[in-house]
Amino acid sequence: MNKTVVNSWNEWDPLRHVIVGRADNCHIPPEEPALDAKVPEDSDMRGQWGKRPQETIDRANELLDTFAAQLQARGIRVDRPVPIDHSQPVTTPDFHTGSQFGCMPPRDVLLTVGPEILEATMSYRCRWFEYLNYRPLLQRYWEEDPNFRHEAAPKPRLTDADYHPDYLSEKIGVEKRLKWAEEKHFVTTEEEPLFDAADVLRFGRDLVVQHGFTTNLKGIEWLRRHFPDHRVHAVNFPGDPYPIHIDATFTPLRPGLILNNPQRRLPKDQRGMFEKNGWEIVDAAQPAHNAPPPLCYSSVWLSMNVLVLDPKTVCVEKSEVYQAEQMDKLGMEVVEVELRDAYAFGGGLHCCTADVYREGGCEDYFP
Numbered sequence: 226m227n228k229t230v231v232n233s234w235n236e237w238d239p240l241r242h243v244i245v246g247r248a249d250n251c252h253i254p255p256e257e258p259a260l261d262a263k264v265p266e267d268s269d270m271r272g273q274w275g276k277r278p279q280e281t282i283d284r285a286n287e288l289l290d291t292f293a294a295q296l297q298a299r300g301i302r303v304d305r306p307v308p309i310d311h312s313q314p315v316t317t318p319d320f321h322t323g324s325q326f327g328c329m330p331p332r333d334v335l336l337t338v339g340p341e342i343l344e345a346t347m348s349y350r351c352r353w354f355e356y357l358n359y360r361p362l363l364q365r366y367w368e369e370d371p372n373f374r375h376e377a378a379p380k381p382r383l384t385d386a387d388y389h390p391d392y393l394s395e396k397i398g399v400e401k402r403l404k405w406a407e408e409k410h411f412v413t414t415e416e417e418p419l420f421d422a423a424d425v426l427r428f429g430r431d432l433v434v435q436h437g438f439t440t441n442l443k444g445i446e447w448l449r450r451h452f453p454d455h456r457v458h459a460v461n462f463p464g465d466p467y468p469i470h471i472d473a474t475f476t477p478l479r480p481g482l483i484l485n486n487p488q489r490r491l492p493k494d495q496r497g498m499f500e501k502n503g504w505e506i507v508d509a510a511q512p513a514h515n516a517p518p519p520l521c522y523s524s525v526w527l528s529m530n531v532l533v534l535d536p537k538t539v540c541v542e543k544s545e546v547y548q549a550e551q552m553d554k555l556g557m558e559v560v561e562v563e564l565r566d567a568y569a570f571g572g573g574l575h576c577c578t579a580d581v582y583r584e585g586g587c588e589d590y591f592p
């Protein structure tokens with residue numbers, strides 16, 4: 226009974242225990258403010274919603290199961306969520322939406338910081354109940370590990386006041402989106418704290434958090450107050466017209482080395498803590514694909530959405546040959562994982578996992 230089950234302070238220490246998502250019963254949710262702002266105007270997803278075709282669900286599950294088995298073969302404990310019925314609507318006193326999303330990307334919902342797993346507020350209405358998919362696991366960790374802290378951020382109300390109405394017009398255009406991103410004018414307002422867990426990167430004592438569509442400044446302030454022993458840094462990437470989740474933009478590989486999306490470079494005035502401490506920020510390789518797969522919310526930059534197994538080993542999607550080649554040159558052993566046909570369900574190799582245990586403690590990398 227006295228064992229540590231939950232412990233993970235960064236993105237690169239040796240991984241020993243992880244959650245891998247499932248595609249079961251995944252839905253394309255109905256239109257709603259923050260989700261619509263993320264779907265590109267020419268996307269095949271505009272105007273349609275409902276359960277995803279069963280053959281695509283089966284294929285995604287096949288790939289996720291194979292990935293889980295690959296990790297297990299390396300001695301990593303893998304847990305899977307228990308999917309709820311995502312066809313159920315989400316109704317609260319403040320809003321109603323016709324269906325949920327799924328439980329393929331646990332990284333969006335669960336933030337592991339040391340012995341704590343924190344359920345994020347989320348900012349899409351369709352994802353309001355997504356944490357329920359992970360409750361059986363978190364309950365089990367709580368039974369097994371007396372030091373495990375299971376925390377949940379305050380559930381947001383997600384009324385219309387949470388969203389800027391100018392983002393909801395039919396055609397905005399990429400130029401205006403880029404201008405708004407530069408001005409830090411995102412779809413979410415500062416009505417109440419909002420954050421998705423996938424906007425947070427863990428660097429020991431420092432948490433780096435993307436301010437964008439899914440995380441607002443109040444969300445970042447909430448994290449600052451919740452983790453008083455950490456330094457919490459807000460960053461933003463003006464080259465991204467659809468800024469959700471930091472993990473296809475900024476990817477730490479090991480202490481001292483970060484990949485940065487060359488279309489979404491970290492602005493100079495936000496590089497100080499890395500430069501002062503000798504960290505190298507290198508442009509990621511180009512993606513191997515010109516477009517995302519059908520019915521996919523994410524960009525082609527899932528190429529850099531990799532899962533680091535330890536400071537010398539990284540999982541890269543099998544078709545992302547340029548990214549794999551770059552990892553090799555950077556001295557990393559590459560583990561190829563086939564996942565592209567599951568991208569549509571919520572992301573890549575980092576998105577579809579959530580850390581439970583990595584070796585190591587809370588280091589200060591930016592003294």
Ligand code: ABU
Nearest residue numbers: 470473523524526572
């Ligand atoms: N969930 C990561 C997606 C980021 C992107 O579309 O580039």
